[in-house]
Amino acid sequence: MGAENAPLSYRCSRCGNTFKVNPGGANICPICGFNCGPDKCRQVEASDEGY
Numbered sequence: 001m002g003a004e005n006a007p008l009s010y011r012c013s014r015c016g017n018t019f020k021v022n023p024g025g026a027n028i029c030p031i032c033g034f035n036c037g038p039d040k041c042r043q044v045e046a047s048d049e050g051y
């Protein structure tokens with residue numbers, strides 16, 4: 001519903017940090033170095049983050 005261009009983030013399943021998905025590349029958590037993926041970390045919409 002109107003969120004088709006919302007940026008996606010991964011929520012690291014190891015440390016809980018949220019960082020922007022890198023499409024077509026490696027998604028390494030900048031905090032702990034965990035290698036996130038669609039089957040490892042939960043994807044969250046980041047559009048309403050940081051208010």
Ligand SMILES: [Zn+2]
Nearest residue numbers: 012015029032
């Ligand atoms: Zn992490």
